[in-house]
Amino acid sequence: MEIKSKSNSRISEDFASAKKQKIGAAATGNANALEQVGSQNSNYNVKLSPESRKVSSFQKKLFDAAKNSPDVREDKVQEYQERIRNGSYEVDAGKIADGMLREAIREKLATNP
Numbered sequence: 204m205e206i207k208s209k210s211n212s213r214i215s216e217d218f219a220s221a222k223k224q225k226i227g228a229a230a231t232g233n234a235n236a237l238e239q240v241g242s243q244n245s246n247y248n249v250k251l252s253p254e255s256r257k258v259s260s261f262q263k264k265l266f267d268a269a270k271n272s273p274d275v276r277e278d279k280v281q282e283y284q285e286r287i288r289n290g291s292y293e294v295d296a297g298k299i300a301d302g303m304l305r306e307a308i309r310e311k312l313a314t315n316p
């Protein structure tokens with residue numbers, strides 16, 4: 204086993220740089236970029252399992268689908284506008300109250316675990 208001598212600060216810099224690049228690659232689900240980041244620095248080697256590659260590929264597809272989808276679903280907006288205009292839209296007060304309570308409980312638990 205060969206051990207190369209490096210200063211602690213240089214190792215920390217290399218690690219921080221590689222970590223930032225890996226986080227960016229992981230955020231987009233890019234398995235190839237993750238492996239390239241690992242191979243750019245000869246001190247770090249990244250090998251992804253086939254399962255990890257599948258998950259990464261799936262994440263990338265989801266990310267791309269979300270990025271390419273519209274922010275507003277115009278078809279749903281049109282549907283609800285029409286239902287409101289013709290009087291067929293009914294508000295379920297019970298569902299609204301349940302949602303408000305659920306959200307209040309969630310906020311309370313988040314601030315007082």
